Amino acid sequence: MDDARRHNTPRVLQVITHLALGGAEEVAISLAEALQHDVAFTFFTVQGGPRDEIGREFYRRLQACGIPVHSGTVLPMKLGGALAAGFQLRQLIWRLRPDIVQLHTEIPETTFACAALFGLPRELRVIRTIHNTTLWPAWARLGAWTERRLSGAEVVGVSQAARDGLHRFQTAHRVPPAPSRRSQVIYAGVHRSGGPAPRAARPLPPSGPVRVLFAGRLEPQKGVDLVPAIVEHAATLTSRPVELHIAGAGTLEPEIQRWVGTQATPWAVTMGPPIPNLAGALGEGRHDLILMPSRFEGLSLIAVEALLAGVPVIATRIPGPLEVFPDGYPLLAEPEDVPGLAGVLARAIEDLEPLTAHVVSLRSQLRDRFSLEAMGTGYLQLYRQPRPGAAQ
Structure with a gap:
């Protein structure tokens, strides 16, 4: 035995x-x-x-x-x-x-x-x-x-x-x-109780870029095919400088790579492989906003990790993640709603500091459950x- x-x-x-x-x-x-x-x-x-x-x-x-x-x-x-x-x-x-x-x-x-x-x-x-x-x-x-x-x-x-x-x-x-x-x-x-406190909102000068991240599998489920239209619309709604990074791999990678190479918005858009230890990168304050236009999710670990790190998440109003976001969470739009997601993203960019402070205040509601x-x-x-x- x-x-x-x-x-x-x-x-x-x-x-x-x-x-x-x-x-x-x-x-x-x-x-x-x-x-x-x-x-x-x-x-x-x-x-x-x-x-x-x-x-x-x-x-x-x-x-x-x-x-x-x-x-x-x-x-x-x-x-x-x-x-x-x-x-x-x-x-x-x-x-x-x-x-x-x-x-x-x-x-x-x-x-x-x-x-x-x-x-x-x-x-x-x-x-x-x-x-x-x-x-x-x-x-x-x-x-x-x-x-x-x-x-x-x-x-x-x-x-x-x-x-x-x-x-x-x-x-x-x-x-x-x-x-x-x-x-x-x-x-x-996704975290150990008693872990590091979430970062405070990063003070940005008026000219400082807001760093937006899409991270996940480059598949239709994640809504990554909607990102080009969301970004092109959102870029017309805010004049604040933005750096968007798309991190992931999947069947839609060639299509997204082509768009990154040809897009004509004022935003600086880059693309790279999946980010190892994404939770650590979020906790270190490397990103200011997460864009998550998913069509369906079981829960969304990225959403949980981001909120626990004090990073606002722009997401869709779908089952699964709705069990993560508290009632009244202000950065949700309907799935497939490109203008709605673009509007929420632009608002988050414009109001980054107060929204970040609000997300930091939510951590106590989430830390034990996740x-x-x-x-x-x-x-x-x-x-x-x-x-x-x-x-x-």
Whole structure:
């Protein structure tokens, strides 16, 4: 019997898509860091090892905790990758015999469903952490197939909206939803209680540039395709100098790069790769505003990190983030509303100092709900519960 079983330590296999930019990956790794002394974690990355600086930083963080990392396949999911990674995951499960397999987002869920085709231990607990409100957007049929094979799993939403999104998909595809006793919400944690105080508003002379940041995956979900029109409109509504930086990677990168190279607004616009340790950069005051025109989000770690750092966020009024922003938060617009988002952005630029002071005052409302300690406590309690249906 190994040490984890001898000391009654839960053995949890975390399954993530890859070691690359993603909120689900950040949640899984932060959770492992928070509970490294209470839980024996192992990671399985479906799509292989780190491919960029964000991935390398994730890997270094897991190494620092002594957490083993196993890689899946570089094959595309639709070209046999799901089955290949599923078989590897099945082999790993039989070798490690974890108490719990925790799945983060659709690719790990599909991989686990494929692993189950080859046979898995009957006593295995499965926990799904739901990170988004719109599920299987391009893979509805595959999603329905996977959902039916995960019908016995326990469900954790990173927000109420994320849990509701899963329920909507299951209902639409006639999949019985997880019963309430096996479904709950545990908010993602992004900071340690008692961390550094948020910065004060950066005093700006009239000629000083306001530094705006878009950070995230360059995909339609994040609304990055709306950024050019938002910026071009906002630039006509304020004369204050602005520096906009777009940090990220994704399928829309060539399109955004072309716009950055040809845009004719007075703003200084630059583009670069994802920012490692974005929370640290926000806390150091490198950016004054965050632009987040997302179409859908499960919660938005960037919004939480920014508000806790005292950085105002211009965002859309969508489920998930609405559980982050307090009632009456002044910088929200409707999704897809380019003039509305541009107007809010211009107002934030013009009124930066008072808005920053207002955001700093909100920190006490957010710090406990989105702390790593609160997330860790919630999951540790869940891990230590008996498997549903097990003899008491």
